[in-house]
Amino acid sequence: MQRLSAKVAIITGASSGIGHATATLFAAEGAQLVVGARRQAELDQLGADITAAGGSAVALAGDVRSEAYAEALVALALSRYGRLDVAFNNAGTLGEMGPSTGVSAQGFIDALNVNLTSAFLGAKHQIAAMQKTGGGSVIFTSTFVGHSFAFPGVAAYAASKSGLIGLTQALAAEFGPEGIRVNAVLPGAVDTAMYREMNDTAESQAFITGLHALKRAARPEELARSVLYLASDDSSFVTGTASLVDGGASITRT
Numbered sequence: 001m002q003r004l005s006a007k008v009a010i011i012t013g014a015s016s017g018i019g020h021a022t023a024t025l026f027a028a029e030g031a032q033l034v035v036g037a038r039r040q041a042e043l044d045q046l047g048a049d050i051t052a053a054g055g056s057a058v059a060l061a062g063d064v065r066s067e068a069y070a071e072a073l074v075a076l077a078l079s080r081y082g083r084l085d086v087a088f089n090n091a092g093t094l095g096e097m098g099p100s101t102g103v104s105a106q107g108f109i110d111a112l113n114v115n116l117t118s119a120f121l122g123a124k125h126q127i128a129a130m131q132k133t134g135g136g137s138v139i140f141t142s143t144f145v146g147h148s149f150a151f152p153g154v155a156a157y158a159a160s161k162s163g164l165i166g167l168t169q170a171l172a173a174e175f176g177p178e179g180i181r182v183n184a185v186l187p188g189a190v191d192t193a194m195y196r197e198m199n200d201t202a203e204s205q206a207f208i209t210g211l212h213a214l215k216r217a218a219r220p221e222e223l224a225r226s227v228l229y230l231a232s233d234d235s236s237f238v239t240g241t242a243s244l245v246d247g248g249a250s251i252t253r254t
Contacts, residue, residue: 002030003232008081010034010073010126012064012118013091015042017192018141021220022088022227027055029228034077035059036069037091064091064118067125074125083133086231087126089119090141094198095156103156111156116163123167123182127175135179138171139230140164142184142242148250149211154198165242172240181239183230188246189217213248 009026013019015037023035027050035057037043043059050057058080062069077084093114096107119140130136142165145151146158164184172182189195189208195217199205209216226245229235244250 002028003228003234004086005030007085007231008032008034008077008083009086009088009231010036010077010084010122011088011090012036012073012122013141014046014059015039017194018187018190018220018223018227019088019090020046022090022224023057024050025221025224025228026086026231027053027057029232031055031086031231032081033057034073034080036062036064036073038063064122065113067121070118070121070125073122074129078129084126084129084136085133086137086139087122087130088139088141088227088231089122089126090139091118092141092161092194093157094154094194095160097153097157097198099153100155108156108159111160112163115157115160116167119164120167123171127171127180130180131175131178136181137231137235138180138182139227140168140182140184142168142186144186144188144244144246144249147186147242148244148246168242169240176239181230181235183235183239183241183243185223185226185230186242186244186246187218187223188212188244188249190220190223191217192220211249211252212246213252216247218245218247 009031014035040061047057047059095111143161146162168184
C-alpha cells in the first residue's frame with residue numbers, strides 16, 4: 001500500500017540531495033508533487049523522471065527567500081491538484097563560513113533568510129492551505145549542528161538551522177488543534193554536494209564519519225525514509241519534534 005496515496009506535497013530544495021531523494025520516494029509512495037528549487041533544468045529532469053515512473057509532478061523554480069515564491073508554490077499545488085497535505089521545507093545553505101569574528105553581517109543575515117525565514121514564509125502559506133482541508137504535515141530540514149553537536153566556523157549555519165526547532169515547536173502548538181502537524185528532521189552527515197563542499201578532503205570526511213556511531217555518512221535516500229514517516233499517517237500522533245536522524249552522532253564519544 002502506498003503511504004502517500006492521494007496526498008499532495010510541496011518539496012523545496014528538490015533539485016539535489018535530500019530533497020531530490022525525498023521527491024522520488026514520495027512519488028513512488030503515491031504523492032502528487034510540486035517540486036521547487038533554484039535550478040529549472042534539474043527540476044524539469046526530476047519531473048520527467050517521476051512522470052516516466054508513473055508518478056505526477058510539476059516543477060516551479062524560484063528563490064525560497066521570496067514570499068511571492070512561497071505563495072506561488074502553494075497556488076500551483078491548489079490549481080493543479082486541488083489541495084495541499086504535506087510540505088517539506090528542505091532548501092538550505094551553508095552560508096558564510098569561517099571565524100565568527102570575520103563573518104559579515106550580510107553573510108549572517110543571508111543564512112537566516114535562506115534557512116529560517118524562508119521556512120517560516122513557506123509554512124505560513126502552506127498551513128493556510130492545509131487549514132481549508134482539515135489538516136496536514138509540515139516538515140523542516142534542520143541539522144544536528146547547533147543542537148547536539150557544534151563545529152567552529154559555522155555560526156550562521158548553526159544558528160539559522162537551530163532556529164527551525166523553535167519554529168517547529170511554536171507552529172505545532174499553534175496549529176495542532178486543527179490537525180496540522182509540524183516536525184523537524186535533524187540529519188547527521190549526509191553524502192550530498194553540500195556535505196562534500198564542507199568536507200572536501202578524505203581526512204575531513206574521515207573525521208566527520210568517525211563522529212557517528214555508524215562510522216559513515218547517510219545516503220540521501222535514508223533521510224527521505226524518515227521524512228516519509230513524518231509526512232505519512234504513520235506519524236499521526238507525532239508533532240513538535242526535533243527528530244534526530246544522525247547515525248548516533250549525538251551519543252558517540254569514541
